[in-house]
Amino acid sequence: MLLIEHSVLNEMVFNVEYSVDERCGFLIGYDENENRRVITSRPVTNAYKGSQQRNFEITAKDYLLAEHFAVSKGLKLVGVYHSHPNQTALPSHYDETAAQPDFSYVILSTMHGKFGEMRSWRLNDQDRFKEEQIYLYPIQYHGNSNHTHTLAEIH
Amino acid sequence: MATVIIPTPLRKFTNSTTRIPILATTISAAIRELTDNFPDLKKHLIDSDGKMAAFINIFVDNEDIRYLDLEKTELKDDTVISIVPAIAGG
Numbered sequence: 102m103l104l105i106e107h108s109v110l111n112e113m114v115f116n117v118e119y120s121v122d123e124r125c126g127f128l129i130g131y132d133e134n135e136n137r138r139v140i141t142s143r144p145v146t147n148a149y150k151g152s153q154q155r156n157f158e159i160t161a162k163d164y165l166l167a168e169h170f171a172v173s174k175g176l177k178l179v180g181v182y183h184s185h186p187n188q189t190a191l192p193s194h195y196d197e198t199a200a201q202p203d204f205s206y207v208i209l210s211t212m213h214g215k216f217g218e219m220r221s222w223r224l225n226d227q228d229r230f231k232e233e234q235i236y237l238y239p240i241q242y243h244g245n246s247n248h249t250h251t252l253a254e255i256h
Numbered sequence: 257m258a259t260v261i262i263p264t265p266l267r268k269f270t271n272s273t274t275r276i277p278i279l280a281t282t283i284s285a286a287i288r289e290l291t292d293n294f295p296d297l298k299k300h301l302i303d304s305d306g307k308m309a310a311f312i313n314i315f316v317d318n319e320d321i322r323y324l325d326l327e328k329t330e331l332k333d334d335t336v337i338s339i340v341p342a343i344a345g346g
Binding site for chain 2: 125158159161165171177178193206
């Protein structure tokens with residue numbers, strides 16, 4: 102399960118909304134037992150040399166800087182996020198082919214600029230994407246304290 | 257001995273070891289030594305044709321081996337080799 106702090110979702114949404122090009126960044130946190138916790142993110146430039154509306158690429162330099170940043174905070178890189186402007190949050194064939202083992206690949210779908218949905222995928226032992234459940238924390242309540250909001254309700 | 261720095265996504269194949277000392281004196285020998293010691297790394301570093309995997313970059317002292325002598329790039333005792341995953345998607 103991927104646990105994402107609410108503030109991190111806000112950071113990602115801020116980065117990806119209102120862009121016709123794919124935006125991307127790193128997810129930083131730590132693993133705890135079966136769960137993976139994301140406590141901060143680091144937006145990076147989409148360096149793909151071509152149509153960035155359908156592709157993203159992160160330079161080796163940005164990768165190394167992000168890894169050094171994570172280690173300096175006593176954390177680790179746990180994954181990558183990128184946006185799918187005007188597409189669903191399902192991974193493309195290229196997303197799966199290019200994916201690195203053990204990383205969480207979070208995809209944020211935007212429609213007409215606005216954030217729509219977020220899903221996450223991780224390679225299994227057969228190098229195929231398997232969806233991982235996302236939980237946002239802390240859960241935000243809107244009036245009825247007996248009701249736990251789902252991701253869809255919050256957004 | 258030269259040192260190989262393993263990136264986060266591949267550490268699950270090196271028992272979470274980050275820095276690995278190696279005896280090899282070229283990149284190709286270093287990769288061979290690494291995959292001999294950690295066999296699960298092999299498919300992530302070398303493709304089915306025996307070439308470097310498509311989504312991996314190798315840096316020798318911060319220089320991409322594509323701008324050096326590729327797999328024949330020579331290593332010194334104090335060389336630091338960084339394996340850097342190419343992060344991309346669509």
